[in-house]
Amino acid sequence: MRKLVVTVIATLDGFVAGPGGDVMVMPFDEGFNDYAGERIRAAGTLLAGRTTFEDFRSYWPGVADDPSHDETERDISRVHNSLEKVVVSDSLVIEPGTAWADITRVVPRSAAADVVKELKAGDGGEILAFGSFTTWNPLLVAGLVDELHVLVGPALLGAGVPLLADPTRVPLRLLEARRLPDSSLVLHRYDALAER
Numbered sequence: 001m002r003k004l005v006v007t008v009i010a011t012l013d014g015f016v017a018g019p020g021g022d023v024m025v026m027p028f029d030e031g032f033n034d035y036a037g038e039r040i041r042a043a044g045t046l047l048a049g050r051t052t053f054e055d056f057r058s059y060w061p062g063v064a065d066d067p068s069h070d071e072t073e074r075d076i077s078r079v080h081n082s083l084e085k086v087v088v089s090d091s092l093v094i095e096p097g098t099a100w101a102d103i104t105r106v107v108p109r110s111a112a113a114d115v116v117k118e119l120k121a122g123d124g125g126e127i128l129a130f131g132s133f134t135t136w137n138p139l140l141v142a143g144l145v146d147e148l149h150v151l152v153g154p155a156l157l158g159a160g161v162p163l164l165a166d167p168t169r170v171p172l173r174l175l176e177a178r179r180l181p182d183s184s185l186v187l188h189r190y191d192a193l194a195e196r
Contacts (some may be wrong), residue, residue, distance in 0.1 A: 002120050003146035004127045006192075007039050008163065009185070014108030015160035016133050018133050021051075022160075023131065031183020039149075040079045047116070049135035050089035053104075056080065056130075058140050061099040061169045070117070086119065086127075088112045088135045101162050110118070131159060132166060141168045145192045148172060151185045171195030 009032065010016050016193050017023045024122065026144065040046075063069050063077035087094075094101050107115045116139055119127050129136045129145075149186040150163065172190035179186050 002044065002122060002124055002127055004116060004120060004129065004144055005039070005147045005149060006140065006145050007036070007131045007149040007182055008131060008133070008136075008151070010152055010163050011155040011157050011160075012152060013156050013158065014163045015157045016131070016163055018157050019159050026154075029185065031180035031185050032099070033070075033072050033076070033181075035151065035180055035185075035187070037076050037079075039130075040076055041130055042126050043083060043128035045078075045084045045086055045119055045127045046080070047086050047088070047119075047127050047135065048085060049132040051090045052130060052132040052135075053071050053085065053087045053089075053092070057099050059063075086115060087166065088115075089130075104173065108139075112143060113139065113142055119190055120144070122143040133165075140164070140192060141166045143193065147175070148190045148192045151180070152186045152188060152191070153186075154184045170175040 009028065010014055039172045060077045060080040064081060066074070081100070082101065085100060087104060088109055089106055090107050090108050094104055094106060112135065116127065136145060140148065162168050170192065172192055173194040174188065175191050176189040179185065
C-alpha cells in the first residue's frame with residue numbers, strides 16, 4: 001500500500017500563498033531544496049494541480065543538463081524527468097511531444113479521489129503532492145492523505161491563501177518537528193489518518 005504525502009511550505013500565520021495566490025512570497029531557501037530532493041527521490045508518483053504542474057514543467061525539464069544549477073537541483077530535475085505524474089485538472093491538455101507528455105496523466109477533479117485510491121492500492125514509491133493546494137485539500141478532508149508535511153517559514157503575511165480552506169476539522173498526530181539543516185524552515189510532519 002502506497003502513502004500519499006503532502007508537502008507544503010507555509011508562513012507562521014498559516015498561509016501557503018500570498019494575496020492573489022503568489023507563492024513567491026514564501027520563505028524558500030537551500031534547506032527547502034534539500035528537503036524537496038529527499039521527498040522527490042522517495043516518490044513513485046507526483047500528484048499535482050494544473051498550476052503547480054505547469055510551473056514545474058516550465059522550470060525542471062532543462063535543469064538536469066544546465067551547469068549553472070547546483071547538483072541538488074540537477075538531481076531533482078533528473079528525477080522529475082522520469083517520475084510518473086498525475087495532474088488533477090478539468091482544463092489541462094498536454095500536447096504530445098511536449099515535456100513530460102509521455103509520463104503524465106490528466107484526471108478531472110471529479111475523479112481525483114478514485115484515482116488516488118487506485119494509486120494507493122498499487123505498488124511503488126510514495127505519492128507526493130507539492131503545493132497544489134486546491135488538489136490536496138479535498139483529499140485531506142476525505143481521509144486520503146497519509147502524511148502532511150508542513151514546512152513553516154519565518155514570514156507573516158496577514159492575508160493570503162490559508163493552509164486549509166475547508167471549514168472541516170482535520171485531526172492530526174504530530175510525528176516529528178525539527179528545523180531543517182542550514183535552513184530557517186521548521187518541518188512539522190503529521191500523521192493525517194491516526195486520529196480518524
